[in-house]
Amino acid sequence: MKTFGILTFLVLAVGMAVLPLGIGDYGHGVLVGMMSYIVLASAWALFSGPTRYVSLATVAFFGIGAYTVAVLADHLPFGAILVVAGSIGLCVALLVGLATLRLAGIYFVIFSFGLAELVRQLITWFETSVNHTLGRYIFIEVSTAQIYWMLLGLGIITLGLRWWIGNSRLGLAVNAIGDDETVARHAGVNVTGVKLALFAVSSVLITLAGAIQAPRWTYVEPSIVFNPTISFMTLVMALLGGPGRLWGPVAGAVPLYFLFEWIATRFPDQNAIILGLVFVAIVFLVPGGLLSLIDKWRARARAAGEQAHA
């Protein structure tokens, strides 16, 4: 079963990797957008799924990644910039994590949202008052297909990490925290350490997702890369699929992404209205995430089977 899972995963990865070959520029753009949200939602769920912390800081790290690229574009090769961006993301995540992971519930939600705004304000202030510039140009020659492949690699790493965590001792500890923190603490789990580690890993992945995509925009300013919609989209996608499952965020990201894309092109004027209705519909129709429906069906099928037996 395990080998079968790994094999399927490999086939899927190879399939995704050859996807860009047959399609044009628009197709590449769509793939980048889709893969970006797969990474973001999966990385978000890596921390928020097991710990049940709802984070809206996604765009803070995403923006840090993109902005690092903008600052360093003329000075370092792209690979080195990615390393720097990841390190900055890691430092910020550790700093923030140490300070905040004892907040719970809504306080963490709002804190994480505030964090994104604060980072944006501080960068804006620093750029305007100290550097007297705002808005940076990124002239790095990276094709859309290359960006897609990098994101695909990042996505594979993210899913791999989630799988590994889920199947290791760490996973047990993590799930214990999600169920009841106090109990976990008494059972000898280093609660703070585990939470911090997850938050850091998740943040670095999100930072890299931002950094990889930055060359697509040419011009970057804080209001562009710290767009709070990204945080909300990520959250909704992960929740739609079910953040507790390995494939949940992917199952949420792909259909929602294409739905939004379809709405934007077919009903540009009613975009916001339909988007809003979709959100409400998700909560009322698939509250446990899409993948939980499979369980339900299975259970129903089993129940039906048992009934047939009896």
Next chain:
Amino acid sequence: MDFKRRGLLAVTAACALALTSVAGMAMAQDRTSVRIGYAVSKTGVNAAGANTTTIPNYELWAKDVEAADGLTLPDGSKLPLEIIAYDDRSATEDLVRSVERLARQDEVDFILAPWGTGFNLAVAPLFARFGYPQLAGTSVVPNIDGLSDRWPNSFWLLGSSEAYAHALVDVLQPAVNSGELNGKVAMISIADGFGIELSAGARDAFEEAGFDLVMDKTYPLGTQDFATLLQEAEASGADIFVAYSYPGDTFAITAQSKLSSYNPKVFHPGVGTNFPIYAPMNDGNVEGVMSLGGIDANSQAIQDYRARHVALLEKEPDSWASPVIYASLQMLQQAIGRKGLDREAVSEELASGTFDTILGSISLEENQLKDMWYIGQWQDGLFVGISPTDKPGAADATIPKPDWN
């Protein structure tokens, strides 16, 4: 390696060119319309700006073309427009993808520019790569070396920050020299690309002219209250107040200034001053307020344009970017009329030709529109152009500004 790759590229490009030209010829025979696409911010934070300037003019132009039975091609035949419009939701990634879709999926003949400086920059490489001319009517000229080499098909129609600053200095200089103004300037600017660019240009120009910049502060997006900043500006003793602000801020700054009877001899807030709503929002008491843009109110073409805009959209156009956008569409229309639907030829024509538009007869220099109104002033209920002072149709500046009431 590099040589080989280049060779391969050249072959591919040649093949692609051959293919597209064959396809183009095939299309030309049985084509029933000209497809025009655009992606602008219909929703999100940029929507207020895009819906005031960009979208109404795109719609007005489409109606005007329709009323003329379509676009005229070089052979005299006419084709109707087919418009494809997307919403970028004020997000760069959505905008980039929409433009890719327009170029590659919908295969439109021409793409109209998005709203705003940052967004026009974000898609400039795409327009260049796909070979579409980009007529950026809502973007100041970006401060990039070798702009026209990098993106030869991009046209920047809203002037450069230096040009605005010098046009402002030209208006003020005589009054400073005569002692009417004390030469002190208080300047505030919004902390984003627009505010930074324009204030940087102004800082240099003021220094060059020997003005004394006694206050120079930036404020962040989302600032709601300007009482403290204006209090400080008033206390600075400057006769000249300049703000590079966005519409919401501009309204707030004006309201607060009126309220605290802060009436500097020169009052120059930013974008929004040129909006039609500016006068009624201030009970019409806006005589003498200066800002970016302006129109030649005596021009028959402009009067007709405004009348058509009101008739179709039930609102007046703004007096800065709106007429420029409409004129850019007329340029595109005339270039197509001369060169057909070959985008390369149309781009060349836009760069070198002369066009008859609502702004008069215009031609671009170095892919930029330079003969335009940089500074305007509210006079008798209209926001009229006052600088460049030597531009035909320029009104005389009223300095000092009369009292608010």
Next chain:
Amino acid sequence: MFFSTLVIGLVLGGTYALIALGLTIQYGIARIMNLAYGEITIAGAFFVFLLVSSMGLSPLLGLVLVVPLGFALSWLLYGIVFHPLVKRASHAGQLEIDSILVTFGLMFLAQGLFTMFFGSEFAGYSWLQTPVNLLGAKIAAGRVLGLLIAVLIGGGLWLAMQRTRWGVNLRAVANHPEFAPLVGINRNSAARVAFGLGGAIAAAGGAVMSMYQPFTAVDGGFLTMKALVIVIMGGVGNLGGALMAGLMIGVVEAYVSYAIDPGLTLAATYTIFLGVLLWRPKGLFA
């Protein structure tokens, strides 16, 4: 300059406080994290704008009319949308996530509807722009009125909460939701009323705001965020706290802008906010 900056800050904070009052009631008592809160405010502003600009009525009349409308709208919303969620939720965390998602959707929905009906340009009218001189600061009469209304509503509600049977019930639901039914309080109806009350205040805040400041269809998100910051600082459900925190934020913004750098006003707000969250997560006045 010192006093006039203080006055400017207080007046600014008054508006923040008024808008935050409704949210603190909604979140504190009804336990609904309403991210579409600012949209109710904007709806109130558009309503008054319509009355004034197309019918020529007084904005004050608009304010009077908008309060029951805001109440009714929010009351209905609670019954239709949130009550099923409350019934369904197995634990508080679930309700929190559900309400965040639903109200985020409602926010989009409302913004889309506003844009459809009113366009996305700035809307506004001018009213009561006569300056009032307070300690050297010249403030619009409309704004001073806004401050007064905020203090009146805040004070009145606080009194009602402390002194009336009704207020005691609401407070009981806020503090010990699990015990409230034991003493014969209907939690559902209390939450519904509280949610409606919050909506009424939000709409009133919008009406007041429209009197001195132009607004657009998409301004609601920003208002929600400001209100949220104040609610947390003041302590969830704490009316006096929200009032104080709102005023405080206003004063801090004014002084930072005046004495340090206007570019740091918002950063200062968020720093204080984050600080409060970390060191006094139950609010400054707990």
